[in-house]
Amino acid sequence: MKYDLLSELNLDALVCSINNEVIGWRRYLHENPELSFQEDNTAQFVYDKLQTFGGLEISRPTKTSIVARLIGNHPGKVLAIRADMDALPIQEETKIEFSSKKDGIMHACGHDGHTAMLLGAAKLLCSFKNQIEGEIRFIFQHAEELPPGGAIEMVNAGVLDGVDLIIGAHLTSNLETGKIGLNYGPIMAGADMFKITIIGEGGHASQPNQTIDPILIGTQVVTNLQHIVSRKIDPIDTAVISVTQFNGGTAVNVIPNYVTIGGSVRSFKPEVRNNIPKLIEQIVKGITDAHGSKYEFEYHYGYSPVINDNETTNLIDKTVCEIFGEENRVFINPIMGSEDFSAFLNEVPGAYFFVGSRNETEGIVYPHHHPKFNIDERALKDGVKIFVKGAFTILNN
Structure with a gap:
């Protein structure tokens, strides 16, 4: 994978070229949320979009999850990138144009954005298949919100077989858009x-x-x-x-x-x-x-603590600083919330980080799991950029 294929200017242009699609995907998912272990239509939507990208080996390791493998033409490491897809049993009160169409169910934690960001990264990275050294495995996970969680089911189904590293991201209303939060070592607590x-x-x-x-x-x-x-x-x-x-x-x-x-x-x-x-x-x-x-x-x-691997975190740290500048990389204290991404990190090294999506000017300030929770959609580009450039940085390391 030749790094010069992605100069800063090219990365911006590439991500901007699909930004409207990514926003559209996020809005469709927001309108059509599904609860944990019930993501049938969401999984089908993701599957259908991935098929249009070309060059992917797509499978369903569980009933409502998707894995897409982008296997390069040259040997190398295997990087997995994960996004969760499920919604929450909350009645939406945002009054946005694309509010949930389902009573009592909404994407109140940003998983619609996570799914859209990973779809965007997959679409862009597919265009570099001939230059990829190794493999990028896109994991669209079900049921993060409901223990025992979908991650452990996917691990048991073998989605990490052969994987060397894994990364994942979470949109957060605790950071302004344009800020990226990370931490070396513990970043989210175990929950029992x-x-x-x-x-x-x-x-x-x-x-x-x-x-x-x-x-x-x-x-x-x-x-x-x-x-x-x-x-x-x-x-x-x-x-x-x-x-x-x-x-x-x-x-x-x-x-x-x-x-x-x-x-x-x-x-x-x-x-x-x-x-x-x-x-x-x-x-x-x-x-x-x-x-x-x-x-x-x-x-x-319940979920184990999320403990970031120092080497992988360093590569994400480097990626973030190159894209956004050191002034927009924020070292955050460990969070007492939990995440079943830990099930993946218990198997392979990796890193989990946060993408700021708060916009006080637009009133996008409500916490996760709140009926008025929303994201600043400008943050979607930030997540796609890190996934795409991070893949190059990690596989070239």
Whole structure:
């Protein structure tokens, strides 16, 4: 792959030449969102577009995902580039011309833009097939939003067989358009879930002395869970324990037999991640024993932390600085949100980065998963540029 095929001027011209198409693809996908594991029409749309590019080997490793292989005429490394495609169960409130046509479903996280950017990169890179040394594998992934996630299904289906490196990007409302965020090492946290059932003995609200009140016990559990991060984890390490559900009771004059407590845990280090469920159960057991009640405890490991490989990150860093200048490359702190891109990074080295899509002048400021979330469509060109030039940089390295 000869680097001089992509001077800065040529890259700008190439990306601009398909920009209207990329925007059109994004708007079509935004109008027609589909939930995780239900991306049938989205996958078909992507498949049909890829077929028109020519030179690709296209397959469906799972029911609603697509992989397209661009195999060069010369041997070399295999680079994978990933985009996610699923939407969220949210009622859209943006009032844009191309709002979701489906009640209660919208692209509130930018995955429509991710898919459009990767389609654009695939179209441009297909024109360099004869000069490519190695292979570029375009991964259009389903079900990022719903654990266990689509990434692990694709890994199990063999989409990374033979892959040397993988990269992925996320549009973000936390950075202005034109800014690119990255980090060496940890960039997104692991996400786990827990459910606690406090089993007491219910009775009449007027005679609490004849009951074992699971609500009272449960509130003590919730309070004490906050001590784990503040007193049991090294302040240098990072973790979050959030209780997000507390359910119990059916009437105001009845003390219930049980309550359920649910929540989320975020962390980066394996030793911290593995120790937290032990600490949670230790607290639950101690409090329930003290009050003569019983408990049930469930803990589910979700997405692993996203840990960027330093060498791959350096190549993306170099690419970003060459395209946008060092002043627009932003080193960001690790984010406590999670991403199943980690399933790919657990198999091969790679890098995940963020493409700014915030535009305060246009009112594009709402956070991800908000019913008014939108992206500045100028950011789509930025993502395509990084994917295209990044492919050259990585395969030439």
